[in-house]
Amino acid sequence: MAMTIEQYTADYEREVALFNRRLREAGVEFQFPENATPAWLPRLNNRHIYQEYFVATEDGRVVYGGYILKHQNFLLGEEIAPIGDYQLPLSEGIISEQYKLIGLQLLYHALNRQPMLYALGMGGIGRPLPLFLKRMKWDLCEIPFYFRILKPFRFLRNIRTLRTSFFRTALLNIAAFTGIGWAALTLLAALRSSQPDRSPGDRYDAVESFGPWADELWNAGKQTCRLAAVRDSLTLNILYPQEDKRFFRLRVYDGDRTIGWAIVLATSMENHKQFGRMRLGTIVDCFALPNSESAVISAATEFLQAKNVDLIVSNQSHASWCAGLERTAFRQGPSNFIFAVSPKLSKKLGPLRDVISELHLNRGDGDGPINL
Secondary structure, eight states, rough: OOOOEEOOGGGGHHHHHHHHHHHHHTOOOOOSSSSSSSSOOOOOOOSEEEEEEEEEEETTTEEEEEEEEEEEEEEEETTTEEEEEEEEHHHEEGGGGGGHHHHHHHHHHHHHSSEEEEEEETTTTTTTHHHHHHHHTEEEEEEEEEEEEEEEHHHHHHHHTOOHHHHHHHHHHHHHHHHHHHHHHHHHHHHOOOOOOTTTTEEEEESSSSOOOHHHHHHHHGGOOSSSEEEOHHHHHHHSSSTOOTTTEEEEEEEEEEEEEEEEEEEEOOSSSTTBBBBEEEEEEESSSOOOOHHHHHHHHHHHHTTTOSSEEEOOOOOHHHHHHHHHTEEEEEEOEEEEEEEHHHHHHHHHHHHHGGGEEGGGTTTSSTOO
């Protein structure tokens, strides 16, 4: 079988639809984009941040797999370097032994295009892609997950990750309907909050876009990170465009001085596998001056409370953001958000277990908040 990997063009759209149908009929939940032009990050006007789509084909006809490569500039040490994000690798090898080598071909193709490569998310350390990357000598670690419960009754009635048996479901229902759960969770949140949520000079605005103030903030705060995606105004306005009404952009001040920003979502879930029918708040992305992380998280929390969310979640790797979340009554839970780096990028960073707390990573660095 002559299998080649080629740039995805409109000529392959029909074959990709057939490929997706074969996966779907076999019970695979993921689907490859059926439009050859990226809807989120097309390559326009010599942008440094964009996505490319590639497909694996047999003799240029039938499509048996594909992957997405996101290109973006990162601060790496003291340099700005292009790094790739390996996204949504899919192949017919998931459902047929005959095509099991396609996954390897896709990865090698991506590494040939960009040896400085990472993958993010992936649903947990025990999932097929993280296990495969580990066998390929990639370094992996979990990005910490934090949550804050705002409405205990709604949380207890909907959190499916805890309602895994009849006995647990019954206990959670009792806790919800008797008020015991509300009292316990409220007390726990109060005990975990080690400082007031807001200082007298703090305030925030919801803004339509990022301006020069974001560039000044990036230049002033980036020195605390060993690795961070460039978060200047140009990049942020591409990632979170004004016309995308899902995103709320919060600019946080101390007096008249900008000290940080946050990107948040408020999403009404419907039959979600983890969150049921909760209204979920997500701190997707953020940046701040050193020692201002708690103020940004508090502003995001206050904004999301006003949006009537039941629960707020965030994945953050940097020690300062983890500490800021803990100071503002967030708790750490099990994480299914995995960061994996190729051998060449690992050599630049060092072992992830030693440096992860110096890397600024969150959901803004992945393939978008597609599940939130």
